[in-house]
Amino acid sequence: MRAATLTAFGSPLEVHDVPDPEAGTGEVLVEVLATCVPPYAAEVFSGQRRYPLEPPVVPGVGGIGRLVHVGPDATKLAVGDLVWCDSTVRARDDALTPDITLQGWSSRGDGGARLARYLHDGPFAELMRVPTENVHPLPAGAAADPARWSALGVHTIPYGGLLAGRLAAGETVLISGATGNLGSSAVAVALAMGAGHVVAPGRNRAALDLLAGRFGARVSPVGLSGDEDRDRAAMAAAAVGPIDLVLDLLPPRAPSSVARAAAMTVREYGRVVLMGGVGMLGGADFALPYPWIMRNSVTVRGQWMYPRTANAGMIRLVATGALDLTPEDVTRFGLDRVNDAVAHAAAHGGPFDRTVLTPRA
Structure with missing residues (x-):
């Protein structure tokens, strides 16, 4: 098969022939049809983000594909099924605190690194070996445009955060980082889940206008000034009522003061x-006042990616039309143009802008 390989950080990806992967028990083999290229992929491949990838590696984060081999332990999957491949792989030998790797992308701790060495390669290839539990059947209609459906790799991340925050229908949620690729997705997903109102702060005026134009009165855009106290007051005022949930999706380069200003708009018991x-690239720590958390009974939690069940929920949101992928801008690249795709993704990382690699095109 042909694959795009990161041979060393700072080097362009190399497209060449490599041996076909062989799926063992508990695994399936997938023909990759489409995979989203994250806007920050260039930062990962340059080494700037210091991700624990071990070159040489075929990178990527999940994708849409068709099953070409199914193991004997699968009871519902069949060769030919169109599936979503979830990159979040959990070790099977610890149900309480499983080690995690994002196949072809990242990992957590020593155990996650060991898992990544086994499930090393991602979807920037014609074929990919995936754990059986990480593939999820798609509705027949997805076959008409797998590239558009590959946005599942974007939308499922904030969906996991909103599930972790127990978003309920009619609640008000503030998305910190709303003008970015993931943040704008969070706005759309929150509304699809039934949020009554979304506060969307950011500095990119064009992106804020796009969100307001697309979603109307249910979204209140807030232009940030950089002054922590002033911005906190502006965000709180835009909600026209208590903010039940704050979801932070700010990138590593964002100062912690912006995240703190947003977090401290949440209501008592929020x-x-x-x-x-x-903080991942250094800088001041994210510091919330102890008395504020305690006296307001605020729940603060971290969430890396999403539970396995989130994949099924996200597929339902798209399949039923609750989350509409039609307005998204999708630019497709064949495998031979993978470095062009990485550059394009970096330059087009705004709201609902998708760069998609189609290895079989």
């Missing part, structure tokens, strides 16, 4: 979910 990258 919830704050942290899913972003603040």
Whole structure:
């Protein structure tokens, strides 16, 4: 098969022939049809983000594919099924605190690194070996445009954060980092889940206008000034009522003061979910006042990715039309143009802008 390989950090991806992967028990083999290229992929491949990838590696984060081999332990999957491949792989030998790797992308701790060495390669290839439990059947209609459906790799992440925050229908949620690729997705997903109102702060005026134009009165955009106290007051005022949940999806380069200003808009007994990258590249720590958390009975929790069941829920949201993928801008690249795709993704990382690699095109 042909694959795009990261041979060393800082080097372009190399497209070449490699041996076909062989699926063992508990695994399936998938023909990769489409995979989203994250806007920050160039930062990962350059080494700037210091991800624990071990080159040489075929990278990528999940994708849409068709099953070409199914193991004997599968009871419902069949060769030819169109599936979503979830990159979040959990070790099977610890149900309480399983080690986790994002296949072809990242990992957590020593155990996650060991798992990544076994499930090393991701979807920037014609074929991919995937754990059986990580593939999820798609409705027949997805076959008409697998590239568009590959946005599941974006939308399922904030969906996991909103599930972690126990978002209920009619509640008000603030999305910190709303003008980014993941943040704008969170706005759309929150509304699809039944949020009554979404506060969307950010500095990108064009992105804020896009969110307001697409979703109307249920979204209140807030332009940030950089002054922590002023921005906190502006966000709280935009809600026109108590903010039940704050979901933070700010990138690593964002200062912790922006994340703190957003978090501290939440109401008494409210919830704050942290899913972003603040502090990962250094800088001041994210510091919430102890008395504020305690006296207001605020719940603060971190969430990396999402539970396995979130995949089925997200597929239902798209299949039923609750989350509409039609307005998204999708730019497709064949495998031979993988480095062009990485560059394009970096330059087009705004709301609902998808760069998709189609290895079989």
